Amino acid sequence: MATTRQAHTVWEGELLKGSGVVTFDSSGIGDFPVSWPSRAEQANGKTSPEELIAGAHSSCYSMALSHGLNGAGTPPTRLETKAEVTFQPGEGITGIHLSVTGEVPGIDEAAFQAAAEDAKKNCPVSQALTGTTITLDAKLA
Numbered sequence: 001m002a003t004t005r006q007a008h009t010v011w012e013g014e015l016l017k018g019s020g021v022v023t024f025d026s027s028g029i030g031d032f033p034v035s036w037p038s039r040a041e042q043a044n045g046k047t048s049p050e051e052l053i054a055g056a057h058s059s060c061y062s063m064a065l066s067h068g069l070n071g072a073g074t075p076p077t078r079l080e081t082k083a084e085v086t087f088q089p090g091e092g093i094t095g096i097h098l099s100v101t102g103e104v105p106g107i108d109e110a111a112f113q114a115a116a117e118d119a120k121k122n123c124p125v126s127q128a129l130t131g132t133t134i135t136l137d138a139k140l141a
Helices: 036-040 049-071 109-122 124-128
Strands: 007-012 019-024 030-035 078-088 092-103 134-140
Touching: 030 036, 049 078, 049 092, 049 109, 049 124, 092 109, 109 124, 109 134
Parallel strands: 092 134
Antiparallel strands: 007 019, 019 030, 078 092
8 A cells, every 4th residue: 555645844035045844744743944054054953855865765774674684584683874965056966875884683794785785776765866876885783
């Protein structure tokens, strides 16, 4: 069964001096302020589309890697994934770097690397971002 999730943003003012609020409608977890300076300069307590993508990508990747490891008979104890989304004003998103450290009993480094690469290729968020260069560093704890 397909699921659909919703969020909405209310933006007030022009790009450079305006600001908005992103609301996560489906989960109801809250409202998050967003602004151009939070995107192109310092966050200053506000989020950006790139930070939201980083959160989506790191969580999706972790789920995909966990699923793949479990399917191979080596379920992880813990995965810590960081996604860094680089934004260049005037160009857009220029790359995403994933870093993952895994605690996975009974797996060797080569098998972990293979699972990590497979998750990078197959997680739905990675697939949605195929026009962007995605790099990966993976290591066992």
